[in-house]
Amino acid sequence: xxxxxxxxxEAGPITVERYMELALLDPDHGxxxxxxxxxxxxxxxxxxxxxxxxGELLGLWCYAAWQAAGSPxxxxxxxxxxxxxxxxxxxxxxxxxxxxxPQPFDIVLVEASxxxxxxxxxxxxxxxxxxxxxxxELPSRRPAFVIANEFFDALxxxxxxxxxxxxxxxxxxxxxxxIAFVLGMVTGSLAASLPDAQxxxxxxxxxxxxxxxxxxxxxxxxxxxxxxxxxxxxxxxPVRDTLQAVRHHRHADRLTAPGEAxxxxxxxxxxxxxxxxxxxxxxxxxxxxxxxxxxxGIAVRAExxxxxxxxxxxxxxxxxxxxxxxPDAMGEDFRVMALLPAGTVAPAGFDG
Numbered sequence: 001x002x003x004x005x006x007x008x009x010e011a012g013p014i015t016v017e018r019y020m021e022l023a024l025l026d027p028d029h030g031x032x033x034x035x036x037x038x039x040x041x042x043x044x045x046x047x048x049x050x051x052x053x054x055g056e057l058l059g060l061w062c063y064a065a066w067q068a069a070g071s072p073x074x075x076x077x078x079x080x081x082x083x084x085x086x087x088x089x090x091x092x093x094x095x096x097x098x099x100x101x102p103q104p105f106d107i108v109l110v111e112a113s114x115x116x117x118x119x120x121x122x123x124x125x126x127x128x129x130x131x132x133x134x135x136x137e138l139p140s141r142r143p144a145f146v147i148a149n150e151f152f153d154a155l156x157x158x159x160x161x162x163x164x165x166x167x168x169x170x171x172x173x174x175x176x177x178x179i180a181f182v183l184g185m186v187t188g189s190l191a192a193s194l195p196d197a198q199x200x201x202x203x204x205x206x207x208x209x210x211x212x213x214x215x216x217x218x219x220x221x222x223x224x225x226x227x228x229x230x231x232x233x234x235x236x237x238p239v240r241d242t243l244q245a246v247r248h249h250r251h252a253d254r255l256t257a258p259g260e261a262x263x264x265x266x267x268x269x270x271x272x273x274x275x276x277x278x279x280x281x282x283x284x285x286x287x288x289x290x291x292x293x294x295x296x297g298i299a300v301r302a303e304x305x306x307x308x309x310x311x312x313x314x315x316x317x318x319x320x321x322x323x324x325x326x327p328d329a330m331g332e333d334f335r336v337m338a339l340l341p342a343g344t345v346a347p348a349g350f351d352g
Contacts, residue, residue: 004029004259009174013182016243017208019172020156020265023258025112031259032113032154038084044246044262046150047230047289047330048087051320053305057296058228059091060098062145064348065226065340066105072224075143077105080135081151083116085109085123091147092127105145110135135212143224146216152272153231153264157206157243160186162199167191170202172255179255195239202241204265213272217279220339226347227339230289231267234333242266269337276339284338284350290331292349293324 004026008014014022024031031037038049047054059077066075079088088107095103107129111117117131132138159170161183167190168183186194194203220227234242245252247261254263273283285292302321306314325331338347345351 002029002257002259005174005177005179008172008179008258009177012173013171013184014173016159016170016172017156017206019258020243020263023261023263024154024156026259029259031262033115034259036115036119037262044249046083047324047334048090048149049084050323050330051317052090053298053301053320054293054324055087055090056094056301057293057298058087058147058149058230059094061228061296061348062091062147062226063095063098063103066143066145068344068347069143069224069226071104072143073104074106075104075145075225076108076139077103078108078110078138078144078146080110080146080148081154082109082111082120083150085120087147087149088120088129089123089127106130106139106142108132108138108144110138135215138219140219141223144219144227145225146220146227147230148227149230150264151231152209152212152229152267154262155206155208155212157204157209157265159241159243160194160203160205162197162201162203164199167194167203179258181255197239201239203239204242204268205238206265206268209267210271210275213275214279217276217281217339221280221341224341226344229267229269229272229286229337229339230334231269232264232330232333233269233286233335234266237266237268238271240266267335269335273337280342281339282342282344284340284346286335286337287350288327288332289334289336290325290327292336295349295351298325 027033062077082088092103109120110132112133160167161170167186169186171182171184173182234240243254243265245254245261245263252261269286276283302317306317323329338350
């Protein structure tokens, strides 16, 4: 029995939420605290690793949002869960190339993994960057322009199963050194808050996501700024079982070898939008990632890159473009939402 499996067994039965927390962020055995997950040698590839164009366009979007807000100083450019640091590096380079001047932001990265923060320092070497381990640590009293790319999907969810007796919470326990799902009781008030569904269906909620969005929305509503949320979703949410594990670029069993595979769940954009609006923000979208990037001019950027590229590289740029925008790749399943202070007009990518 692995040390993490033993921890889960000693604590169980535990919620799916707690299982994800342990599997991903256990200080000694968690996936993000032990492994470098990105790229061909890792377990999955995110949009910034696919193409420099992704981070460039997001950086220019944030710069345009900063200009529309009156170019406030000081202002922060914040990335939540910045992964390898590639997105931020591409964003800053694009801003400086487009303006011919140093980028105007204080750069803040919110990263819970010391291992990933070390990699980010390498990629952003020479830049003035500060790190926070949690959103609550973000500096106050200055506008924040926030990028959350594939961040909310890694935050833990709770799962509930509709049975003949009503909603019951899906729990995780270890029995004979094997992890399995079991069902637990749900209090009346919690059960009443869940939607109606047929027997056998699964409902996902995420108090962690909801609380984080509430905090960020309150901050933006009070201090100004803007936020982009880019993540994968699924139809029919929240009544949908979307929890998945990925290892070596393939789907894996969700309960096998915790700490060795990435765990994620689809993002309920409607829920995030309701929370943001309740805090006084305008929510635009979600729109498909493909449509968003096309509106920002990714095809034009790809053509410019191809002009100075050898034929084999130009072909690679075409493949990158297709992977980011095609409905058969990331273009449709990934969605983009923009959050801005009340009264703001629709920003680029959402005004079509």
